[in-house]
Amino acid sequence: MGSGGGGSAPADTSTTVRYAPYIETRHQDFLNTIYSKRVAVIDESPFDDYTDIEVDDAFFGAGYTIASFPSLYDMFGKFMAGLDIDALFTQIYNDTIDSTVTKNLITAEGALIDDEIEDTSLPRLQLGLRDINSVISSTYATGKALLEDTRTKLVAKFSADLKYRLIPVAVDRWKAHLDWNKLVIGTYAEIMKLYYSVKTDVDEINYAMKAKDLLWPFTVLDFERAALGALQGATNSKTDVAGASTMARVLSGALTGAAMGAMVGGQITQTAATTVPTAAGPVTTAGTTYAGWGAGIGAALGVASAYTY
């Protein structure tokens, strides 16, 4: 340790700070030991083997990015804003009432009655008429015609009944379709939110690891620096790594926040009805659930918490 001189002093001056021999001996031994340890570990960064956590491949598939997929606004336009719900109703109504399955059901009903006539009713009738020798009578012809008439009426009735009962099915199906489209958009938004949340946090982790790896020599040398200045009071109060970890806190914040958000999402179910007695008689109203609102508020708070972290 030295200090300069100036003014009219004829020569340079130097000051040597010495310590008592026993201190110097210990300090020298200490420095030698720490030097040998430094040489041994300075190239042994434990962060060297860290492999970046991959996000995009898991979310989009190898070689794809978020830009490879329809934008959220596009999806919203396709599934909600741009949807012609009247045309959808007509399509679903026709698809339900006049569907192939419906026609097959009616045909099957006719076939069932035909089979019953041919296999059971007509033989039974003929057997009875043979006994009384009336098979060739006009009454027999009338009897057969009555059975055919019954068959025609039954098929027509079944067809009408089925179609009548399918009307509320078509309406319900239409409602389910609209609910489904809404769920698709909601889920798409949730997935996107999750992606950005994960991407942000994982990027931070990956870069922190990279910084720790690059700063590793300084992390090691910092101990030696403190050792050199030990007798002057230099300290190394921490023993963690330069580029310190923020992962736990970041993850518990942003990812957990997103977790709450991703939990949100209703289902296509009918809410329970409640009956309220009134002066005009009991009034039944569809039940309302606030669970979705609660979840939404919780999610929004969680996400806001992550963003303001």
Next chain:
Amino acid sequence: MGGSSSSSSDYSKEIRYAPYIATAYESMLNTVAGLRTGLVAETPYGSYVDQDTISGFFGAGYVISDFPSLYDMFGKFMAGLDIDFLFTEIFDKQSNLTELNGEVTATLTLENQALTQTTIPEFEFAMRESNAVGSSTFVLGKTKIESDHLKKVAKISAEVKFSVLANTLNKYKDKLNWMKEMTLEYAQLMKLYYLTESQASDVNTTFGAKEVLWPFEVMDFERACLGTMRQQADYKKYGLVRKRSGLSKVLLISSYTVNGALIGAEVGGYVGAIIGAVVGFVVGLAIVLFE
């Protein structure tokens, strides 16, 4: 403390302490140095085994990119799903269940038995009593019986088939909900993986660093001993320290409170909501305090 000497322009200043201090100081330094020599090679982190999250989540030899991406799953089970086709498929399957046809056939068999064993013999007996077996009325009467029988057949069949309409609709909705739940569950799994993998990587590298730095950790105490007679200067680490803002703390606690109330409400109504909110608040507060 200390002495100094000078020769022309060179100065030497030696720092010494009172004999009783020097004696104790030397003794302490020697003791610490002796202990350091033994401890420096005995890292307690040597037996730590890295947490293997990859095998746990995906199986040995696989990584997350070996599995369908989240967007693929979303496309397959939600956005790209032809729900009209799904309805038709379920409707068709429900209408042609073997059990339904079996039910109709079994009921028909019973009906036919009742007809041949009871209704027709009774009718014929009554016609014989009135001596009308050979009349056209007998023929028409038998026709009427068969016609009624056919109506019963149609009624039974229709009742069975109409009963599947509600089931078809419920099954359709259940399947849609299932598709959505599956997609969200996949997202949850992915989120859990990232959370776990990130934390495991952090823990693994932290233990790795602690092991490598163990000798320095041991010697850091010796350094402090060497400088113990001097006023210590502070050393500040450089790093990427990030702290939660006050607003974020409030929002986090609020989020846990609302979610606690939500869960409580689902379990135990209003009372459950209050209890859940309190629990959520405490959990949120604890997280903020212990971060």
